[in-house]
Amino acid sequence: MSLLTVGTVAFDSIETPFGKADKIVGGAATFIGLSASYFVDRVNVVSVIGDDFPTTVLDDMKTRGIDLEGLQVKSGEKSFFWAGKYHNNMNSRDTLDTQLNVLAEFDPVLPASYKNPSHLMLGNLTPAVQMRVLEQLESKPALTIMDTMNFWMDVAWDELLEVIKKVDVLMINDEEARQLSKEYSLVTAARKILTMGPEYLVIKKGEHGALLFHGDRIFSAPALPLEMVYDPTGAGDTFAGGFTGYLAQGGDIDFEKMKSAIIYGSAMASFTVEKFGIERLAELGQDEVQRRVKRFQDLAQFSI
Amino acid sequence: MSLLTVGTVAFDSIETPFGKADKIVGGAATFIGLSASYFVDRVNVVSVIGDDFPTTVLDDMKTRGIDLEGLQVKSGEKSFFWAGKYHNNMNSRDTLDTQLNVLAEFDPVLPASYKNPSHLMLGNLTPAVQMRVLEQLESKPALTIMDTMNFWMDVAWDELLEVIKKVDVLMINDEEARQLSKEYSLVTAARKILTMGPEYLVIKKGEHGALLFHGDRIFSAPALPLEMVYDPTGAGDTFAGGFTGYLAQGGDIDFEKMKSAIIYGSAMASFTVEKFGIERLAELGQDEVQRRVKRFQDLAQFSI
Numbered sequence A, B: 001m002s003l004l005t006v007g008t009v010a011f012d013s014i015e016t017p018f019g020k021a022d023k024i025v026g027g028a029a030t031f032i033g034l035s036a037s038y039f040v041d042r043v044n045v046v047s048v049i050g051d052d053f054p055t056t057v058l059d060d061m062k063t064r065g066i067d068l069e070g071l072q073v074k075s076g077e078k079s080f081f082w083a084g085k086y087h088n089n090m091n092s093r094d095t096l097d098t099q100l101n102v103l104a105e106f107d108p109v110l111p112a113s114y115k116n117p118s119h120l121m122l123g124n125l126t127p128a129v130q131m132r133v134l135e136q137l138e139s140k141p142a143l144t145i146m147d148t149m150n151f152w153m154d155v156a157w158d159e160l161l162e163v164i165k166k167v168d169v170l171m172i173n174d175e176e177a178r179q180l181s182k183e184y185s186l187v188t189a190a191r192k193i194l195t196m197g198p199e200y201l202v203i204k205k206g207e208h209g210a211l212l213f214h215g216d217r218i219f220s221a222p223a224l225p226l227e228m229v230y231d232p233t234g235a236g237d238t239f240a241g242g243f244t245g246y247l248a249q250g251g252d253i254d255f256e257k258m259k260s261a262i263i264y265g266s267a268m269a270s271f272t273v274e275k276f277g278i279e280r281l282a283e284l285g286q287d288e289v290q291r292r293v294k295r296f297q298d299l300a301q302f303s304i
Helices: A028-036 A055-063 A101-105 A127-135 A150-155 A157-165 A174-181 A186-193 A235-248 A255-272 A286-300 B028-036 B055-063 B101-105 B127-135 B150-155 B157-165 B174-181 B186-193 B235-248 B255-272 B286-300
Strands: A003-006 A010-016 A019-026 A043-050 A066-074 A081-086 A093-099 A119-122 A143-147 A169-173 A200-204 A210-214 A217-221 B003-006 B010-016 B019-026 B043-050 B066-074 B081-086 B093-099 B119-122 B143-147 B169-173 B200-204 B210-214 B217-221
Touching (some): A003 A028, A003 A235, A010 A093, A028 A255, A043 A101, A055 A066, A119 A127, A119 A235, A150 A157, A174 A186, A174 A200, A186 A200, A186 A210, A200 A235, A235 A255, B028 B235, B043 B101, B055 B066, B119 B127, B150 B157, B150 B174, B169 B174, B174 B186, B210 B255, B217 B255
Parallel strands (some): A003 A043, A003 A119, A010 A081, A043 A066, A119 A143, B119 B143, B169 B200
Antiparallel strands (some): A081 A093, B200 B210, B210 B217
């Protein structure tokens, strides 16, 4: 089993009702990698940074089994930067600043040892970059999972559909599912999206949990009700990392297994939002993960 | 076991993106009674109508085991009327018209045979009327359940708190929980509300399911993802009726039992929204209810 992911390794400036954090470490691949590293020994990361990125963080990532051979470092350039402000309800946010920097010309290059992943997680990036990763594979992964966002539906519709065609699992939020399918009902939206390529669709609903669709089957996963959501940034990527990491541990892929993966992904995401950036994820112990997953079971199980 | 409910028996005019229905039968006690009648042989209803209410509907209700001895009929007066229009997302609606009519001077009177209910469901009404029902009881019910709405928080805060003090289970939606507790986080809101009287708090979240709070325990119930929500009117009351009806079948009340009651309530509500008004609920068979509850189990169960 080997897990490959592509995504940003970047800086975020974040403002929430509970505080502010200036230029902290973020990025989809950072959250995916850290989250997945709780399940597998090695996570191969393809990404790009400038020479402004702290080497201590890179060292920490390596210590956790994140392989950075596929991480390009552009000297004299700056890392991707995003600044955003969350509203009171934490479900919506305004982008205050986006500086593409190294991402503007990002051409992902897969080291030879990355070219036959068993599990591939395409983090949210321009569809052209996601496709470039797919093109460099020497064998078809057992499972390809893809995240994307509304922005690419607005500016790169055709390229996006080409990537979606090639993946097994698509992960988007409820609004994105509606935009992609042009349907309001999530059930109808899911049915349509499942004809576009993916066999599984995960619809993320933030504080309302997640839905998994596969054929005519539906699974509804709860979110852990939290006293305080400190910073939702990276929750979706952490979910994706936990989901993929859990599956990359091996075993057959079926609906039941996918359900468990969603619970593990949700549990990981519930940690991320408890502190700013990667802080909570980086300090996490294995026993905490297991206890959190147990809480999801207590939360959702009933008998009739 | 005996179930008593108080609430409106009324007319609604409803506009949704899928159609319009003029002056159809509605009202909290109508939905509560019909829903509860799938679980118990007899539901005692306290309410008031004018002489404009169709006797055929009253006869149908009686056939289903709904006792109407507590239903006052005011000759020469009109029944309560509400008109509303739902927005595209079905989660928000505008009230177009409210005609209190018989409700303006409603003084609930409990027949002698109603005065010792084992289970009492106080439907959404002015807190003063809910209190008048409590005052006429000869013995404390095993369980008192209460529904209310934001409107009473705006106009009858003190009276509302007095009723809340006396109930075992409070059922409100997420926005109402925030308004009542003055807290944004539902976990913090629930903790506060559980000091106001009720031992159990049910927070209804519409298409996102429901949360049950009791001490430090939380249960998250899914909603059934539906292809089409035709008319959400009465869904909350149907939920309350199924919840109370299930519990009124007997047995000890504990957290596990409450969880099951929420699933039964949710299953009943999922029928109501499939057609306008009481149409779907009135035609429902016992086997359909059992199959629907089974779908909730398939939807939410997982192993880790």
